[in-house]
Amino acid sequence: MAVRVQSEPFDLGAEANAFAAAQGGGMGAIVTFTGVVRDVAGGLDAMEIEHYPGMTERALEQIEAQARDRWGLGDVLILHRYGRMRADEMIMMVATSSRHRKDAFEAAEFLMDYLKSRAPFWKKEYTAEGAGWVAARDEDEDALNRW
């Protein structure tokens, strides 16, 4: 069980391998998801992610606890960066393990849906035209209703 909030880049391969190596017996499925900075309109100089230290970790731990209540999970990793990053840099990852793949896949999707709109992160995009906060999307809020 781990929630990590950090500004430094992470090594996806190393994280995934370490997660896999730490599993006990019987975990037949490991799912990982990685979020990457998108240059949606073209010309993105940087993306800056602000967060609420303290509440961020607390919110992520609550989201993890909800996932563990709903699915039979071995382990969970939620890693999310803050600070300034460029297009194509990795922002965050989740990893889940379970005996069979359905639990690990569904829990990973649940974690993603919830951390998008229930964990206190805010994205700001910097382009040649200026800077602007990314607006929350109704679809992200709607996505919570399916759980």
Added chain:
Amino acid sequence: MIDVLYFAWVRERIGTPRETVETQAATVAELVDELRAREERYQAAFADLSALRVAVDQDLTDFDAPLSGAREVAFFPPMTGG
């Protein structure tokens, strides 16, 4: 005394990330009214409460939430993580 925190564009509009406020407000909404009465920059930040979210002691809540015993209130726009 209560610590009031602002994030993202709310922080930018108000011009500070955090301040300590002397207040008798019983609810978040009453605190918002007190802040609005202070200066124009607060009115600008709190113009549309439907565009804002609030956390009391680091738990998401709503504007009707009581403030008794609260140490920290944070205002911010809808979150955009992931």
